Amino acid sequence: MNQASYVDDAFYRDLAAEFADWQREDRRIGDPVLLESCRGMLHLDARLLDEGRFEDWLALFADECLFWVPGSPGSDPQREIAVAFDDRRQLEGRVYRLRTGYAWSQVPQSRTSRIVSNVEAFRGESDAVCMVRSTFLITELRNGETRLFSGWNAHRLARNGNGWKILVKQINLIDCDQNLRNPSLLL
Amino acid sequence: MNISISSRPVHDWDALVQADRAHRILYTDPAVFQEEMTKVFGAVWVYLGHESQIPKNDDFIAARLGLRPVILLRDSAGSLRALFNRCTHRGSTVCRSASGSAKAFQCPYHGWTFHNSGRLAGVPWPDGYACDFKDDKFNLAQVPRVESYRGFIFGTLNLEMPPLKEYLGEAARPLDDWIDRNPGGRIAVCGANRLKYKGNWKLAYDNSCDGYHVVFSHRSLLEMENRHEKDPNKGMSYYKSKPDDAPMYCRCYGRGHHLKDKRPNVEKRPGALWEIEGAHPGKERYEEKLRARLGAQAARWLDLASSEPINLTIFPNLLILGNHIQVLEPVSVDETDTVWYGTAIVDGPDIPPGVTEDINALRLRTQEGFPSFGEVDDLTNFEEIQKGLAAQEDEWVYMHRGMDIPGRITTDEHGIVTAPATDEVFMRLYIHHWKELMKASPVLAVKRAP
Numbered sequence: 001m002n003q004a005s006y007v008d009d010a011f012y013r014d015l016a017a018e019f020a021d022w023q024r025e026d027r028r029i030g031d032p033v034l035l036e037s038c039r040g041m042l043h044l045d046a047r048l049l050d051e052g053r054f055e056d057w058l059a060l061f062a063d064e065c066l067f068w069v070p071g072s073p074g075s076d077p078q079r080e081i082a083v084a085f086d087d088r089r090q091l092e093g094r095v096y097r098l099r100t101g102y103a104w105s106q107v108p109q110s111r112t113s114r115i116v117s118n119v120e121a122f123r124g125e126s127d128a129v130c131m132v133r134s135t136f137l138i139t140e141l142r143n144g145e146t147r148l149f150s151g152w153n154a155h156r157l158a159r160n161g162n163g164w165k166i167l168v169k170q171i172n173l174i175d176c177d178q179n180l181r182n183p184s185l186l187l
Numbered sequence: 188m189n190i191s192i193s194s195r196p197v198h199d200w201d202a203l204v205q206a207d208r209a210h211r212i213l214y215t216d217p218a219v220f221q222e223e224m225t226k227v228f229g230a231v232w233v234y235l236g237h238e239s240q241i242p243k244n245d246d247f248i249a250a251r252l253g254l255r256p257v258i259l260l261r262d263s264a265g266s267l268r269a270l271f272n273r274c275t276h277r278g279s280t281v282c283r284s285a286s287g288s289a290k291a292f293q294c295p296y297h298g299w300t301f302h303n304s305g306r307l308a309g310v311p312w313p314d315g316y317a318c319d320f321k322d323d324k325f326n327l328a329q330v331p332r333v334e335s336y337r338g339f340i341f342g343t344l345n346l347e348m349p350p351l352k353e354y355l356g357e358a359a360r361p362l363d364d365w366i367d368r369n370p371g372g373r374i375a376v377c378g379a380n381r382l383k384y385k386g387n388w389k390l391a392y393d394n395s396c397d398g399y400h401v402v403f404s405h406r407s408l409l410e411m412e413n414r415h416e417k418d419p420n421k422g423m424s425y426y427k428s429k430p431d432d433a434p435m436y437c438r439c440y441g442r443g444h445h446l447k448d449k450r451p452n453v454e455k456r457p458g459a460l461w462e463i464e465g466a467h468p469g470k471e472r473y474e475e476k477l478r479a480r481l482g483a484q485a486a487r488w489l490d491l492a493s494s495e496p497i498n499l500t501i502f503p504n505l506l507i508l509g510n511h512i513q514v515l516e517p518v519s520v521d522e523t524d525t526v527w528y529g530t531a532i533v534d535g536p537d538i539p540p541g542v543t544e545d546i547n548a549l550r551l552r553t554q555e556g557f558p559s560f561g562e563v564d565d566l567t568n569f570e571e572i573q574k575g576l577a578a579q580e581d582e583w584v585y586m587h588r589g590m591d592i593p594g595r596i597t598t599d600e601h602g603i604v605t606a607p608a609t610d611e612v613f614m615r616l617y618i619h620h621w622k623e624l625m626k627a628s629p630v631l632a633v634k635r636a637p
Contacts, residue, residue, distance in 0.1 A: 004470075004471040004472075005466070005467070005468050005469050005470050005471050005472060006472070007468040007469040007472060007552075008469065008472035008473065008476070009476075009548075011472075012548070071378050071379065071380065071381075072378065075378065077551070078544075078547070078548060078551065079377060079378070080377055080378025080529070080551075081377060081378040081379065081380060081529035081551050081554050081555050082378075082555060083380065083555075083559070084555065084559060085468060085551075085552060085555060086468065087468040087469075089466055089468075090466070090467060090468055093411045093412075093414070093466070093560075094559075094560070096410075096411050096414055097407045097408065097410070097411040097560055098407075100406070100407040100410045100411070101407075102406035102407040102410065103407035103563075103564060104404065104407075104564040104567045104568055105563035105564050105566070105567040177285075177381065178381060179381040179382055179383035179524045179525075179526070180381060180382055180383065181382070181383050181384065181385070181566075182384075182563055182566065182567060183382075183563070184559075184563040184564075184567075
């Protein structure tokens, strides 16, 4: 797919509104079925990456999605450059690059084991959307070295039949504003 | 207070840096690294930060001069200073924030407090001391010479260094070009991509003007950028086929400064630079918006969101690439921090209303591409060099591309050297400058009297 970018002023405005003050008790989703469904989506996201099934992983994302790794805690993407701020086209490019076989930072490719925990879900502005917070720990083995990446994710999910599509995956690395060594694996 | 650096050489530098090659221990020996931290990162003008990071009086950022932790600030009277972040009492850092605003710094350990001029303001329970705290020796040490060139702040401990402008020499011209391409000659730092690698800092410097590696090290980026193009010439595609036949060139200005000038590869007309920019988030929407508002005039503004095709390198740690200000910060002989500061244009009377926001909306996103999809591969290759250099019996690193070929490299009447894009002449010139610095016995000083 080579769709034109959909990122514009309205996109940034909506993003700011959607990510402002969303982890609120009055929006907490207590329904265990709904919560379990969100948790299942997060597990699938993590497992497909651990298994290196990047094309299947891309299919989890909505046509108009965002893959976002802020460069400092709570930073405004219109005021500061990010570690990653990928629309659908750029996210596909990110995977394409890894698949060329010439992305030396991923030759050999990282092996990862992801733990996703502390899952909490919050209502979005309609029943079709929800926001999910989780804590992650990624153990990475690459080229004989084992490393850790940790932080928390915000998933903005949209109803898709009986399941979900990812509208936004915001990855908040605890060391996002520090010097990162080879952050080329898919987070 | 002056500190004379030992004149006893650590090594026989002439044996280690030869006409066509450098010895592996330049990259692997901790003793060489320690020596560099005074004779290079201390004795020449070292880039510390940009004025847009400390726009107001009392603003500060944490910075490093080699391994010395410094607080780069604009003091309460408006003077630029680089204070050693080291309490005169027992040595603790007095400032532990990466940035902020402060009229004074109080050491968290025993409460000694210093004005942002560096002068000691007071100590707790002074009746327990017999000394005179007005003595300058109790003030924070500071970098004795701090100068700014058009917003770029440098410091040196070497009182014999020529003024900054003279140190930059002819390299100031491409820096002026880079600054003046932005409206009003103004830019502001807007966050950073912060990376590090397990390798010697000179591996990044060796790469700074290297046109030889691009199609190999960055093959995945070139393929990604051009994956949908019918006419695949986006990004750095001018490195494909034979880059030495392209109109770009490498230029060396002396003192280890050099430029890879890729501008001649791009047609000289408004919008030509924007046309080779790869796809990035927001591209079509903001372009449409600007064209609708500005018509044919939009092209020259869109160029400001594109990566400026130069790599300008000011020895030893400042690299201007595209719209980035990249800074090298050595950590140890085999560990280096490399910070890619983003830059935005600054609104002013010569910009049509609203255009600044739209250009920066594009420009922030175009700058995220190379660190994510290009630099990570270079840094991996630097780490793999560091591994390879562990082989002790295989002693030499070659940098002789372009050497001894008649007519290939030219030198003008000012001593400025010009060569084809893939030549390693810039490496040879800077490492020989480095060698002269390592042989020298600079007198380094700190200032105590604000």
